Amino acid sequence: MKLYLYTLLIAITLLGCKKDNTNNNGDYAFFGGEIINANNNYVVLSKSKQIIDTIRLDGNNRFIYKVDNLQPGLYNFKHGGEFQMVLLEPKDSIMFRLNTLEFDESLVYTGEGAKKNNYLINEFLRNEIEEKKIFEFCQLNAEAYKKEIDSIKNIKLKKLKKFKSKYDTSDLFNKIAQANIDYNQYFNKEIYPFVHYGHNKYDILESLPEDFYDYRKTINYNDAFLKDYFIYNSFLRWNFNNIALSEHYKHAKDNHFKSSDVCYNLDRLSLIDSLVTDHEIKEDLLHHYTVNFLNKSNNEKNNKAILDFYTSKSSNTESKAMITQYANALHNLKTGKNFPETVLIDTRNSETSVDAIINSPTVICFWSQTYYDHFKESQHKIYELSTKYPEVKFIVINVDDYGMDSALKALKRNSFTFKNQYQFKHPKASKETLALYPITKAFLVDENQKIVNGKTNIFARNFEEQLLGLINR
Template sequence: MKFYYYTLLIAITLLGCKKDYAKDNGDYAFFGGEIINANNNYVVLSKSKRIIDTIKLDGNNRFIYKVDNLQPGLYNFKHGGEFQMVLLEPSDSIMFRLNTLEFDESLVYTGEGAKKNNYLINEFLRNEIEEKQIFKFCQLNAEDYQKEIDSIKDNKLKKLKKFKNKYDTSDLFNKIAQANIDYNYYFNKEIYPFVHYGGNKNDILESLPKDFYSYRKNIDYNDAFLKDYFIYSTFLRWNFNNIALSEHYKHAEKNHFKSSDVCYNLDRLALIDSLVTDLEIKEDLLHHYTVNFLNKSKNEKNNNAILNFYISKSSNAEGKAMITQYAKALHNLKTGETFPETVLIDTRNSETSVDAIINSPTVICFWSQTYYDHFKESQHKIYELSTKYPEVKFIVINVDSYGMDSALKALKRNSFTFKNQYQFKDPKASKEVLAIYPITKAFIIDKDHKIVNSKTNIFARNFEEQLLGLLNR
């Protein structure tokens, strides 16, 4: 009830503000909200990777902000590592309420412009739920699979039509809502050969109906408007995975495919270079695939081939410097090397070091409030593994720059143990030295501080086999 009184108060305030700003011709919007179980005291508002402002919460974890010189479109708001999008158009006065313990699920908008945003967040949540169902459908033959996803798309189109008939929607909203439906459908098509249980991907491709990928001729690989939209970027990645597969089979054995093959990865990078001209979209894709390959490959020759291709095609000096440093760090973290000396802060805010706390076979893993789902899942997994393998020490390091107090609040709020929890003293430098990308990576270290595996993952199917190998050394 307090929130609704607050919303009413804000609405009255905004009505007054709108009169005062009438001369602005509507090139502004108001955005605010209330955050339950706040992780920190601010919200970051951004658009197209450009931070607009860091907005401080008041004593009741609320805020109200006027976006001047509004560029209509999708904006990001971020709090405590979680983020979501909001569509802002001229003269919108949008308020939200959310609980950080269920960030997306609890998000509700009110005010002028709320209906379109509630529609979009509900579609986002629906897509997440449908994903598991889609993966099951992928085991059907191609014709039956297409019927299932066609049915899902038709239902979404009917729902959108009903919404547009009920409310006076803008062309901008219509474009985004339609793109959400279309690119989810295209995404479902692109993942089919990879998720389908068949081992021979070439046979799967050849069994597809001739029009299965007919929509590709209309794909815009350089859509500047949608480039910040999650489903568009996700589609592009899977589309390049797929078309690179077809390209790969033109010169590879028809019954052979591994996503780790250097020739497949070079094919994919070459396709990106040939089809994408938008520099930001191209850089995001080249960067993503280059880093992923380097993180998984242990073949120095192949790593150099991928790195050199990226450097020759990227126009982003900062990106090239970062990936070159990343490759160098990975080279220094090979099996048999001594784990780098790293200064940590313990839960009592005292300095220590990795060298000082390794005295037995050890696993070092990481978490960030930016990846909240991984944070929760990894803490549960570490508890399970440490109970099952008491001979192994699990060191858990928070990589954020928010300070240890913020990390401890996140642990306490979720009832996780403080045991063997640490934070980097210098997060930026430590993440570079240890090449911490993705956040799921983990190190296996022997009792003599030697690296056994620097590219593992506690969720990997063979992770427990790796632990047994460590204990039997």
């Protein structure tokens, strides 16, 4: 397989050079790969949320693509709902190989430009592994916690220094690799007050060393280069969670704190509005927190306050219309209302509807191949719950628009049951009607098709209590 990849890389590089001698169309790079257990027959390549092309796989689930007029930087490639990033620079000829069963873990690059990308994907995987340790370290006092995460950062800096001494790295790679280390460290510090045990967040903030958040003085809230990078966006969200907490305590009547407090959420939105000037970054943050609040709150007055603030600050007409529609949909999904008529496709590709299959206490939950970890974890959880509570029907709906065959392949590959598995016939319209965000959302519905809870989650701590309440109604 490696021989095939290298031969192909040499061929396309020579071909590219020949072309460029006669027709110089700017910087370029070649990007391609092979996908084992492909979920469909294409890969979507994009940059900064703009789709560059949808690239077809050949009969061997391989592809090669020339990116003309290359803008050096991070690109996104997506297949079957999963995605990853690749750093492309002029004259790169990068091939990858991955297995969709272990998308990130199996991803390996070869060719010109491969080493820097293998470094970045390995750092991504290390960060995922370290996350559990970080949450454990969060239970230490602040000084001890700082020592632990400083130690992790120093190890990463030494690895980067060794990599740079061994290979000729570009300024662009150096910037991304350093940002990855820095923003992981910043992220780890921002989560500390929220993950540290104890409900009194005020006391936790007061116990922090004076220099704990010194790095905030240098933070760029409008980094156009990093705005597509996962760790930068994760940091921004937790940073605003944290600085809004401090702002909230300036006017709170007591030290009691709940993340669902409307004043805390308004403080956070206000801080975003004042600190972020980059249009895209601001819109993403305002949108994220507004939708999250609306999804969790049942207080119409508070919902209106958050929605009004958002619509007054957002300049995205389409997004404002979408969130207003989302709020209206949530209003129609309140406890006691009928579950909306929803057309489904069953595993035999026959059409049915929700009202035709609900005749007992029912849980309706959802999955997507885009969120692969949630897909696997939720299927296991549903099996566990359905075995424990046989009097409850679990209806499981795939929300993708890839067709039922693709959903069945995903279920079959993971040895999951086909029982009570469905797919929306009209995914876009159904997701809007059911205000389906986040994907972890679930509905409890009684035998009369009345909504008992429209904002629950099968992984919630009290979910089994909710099930017992549904059964005993």
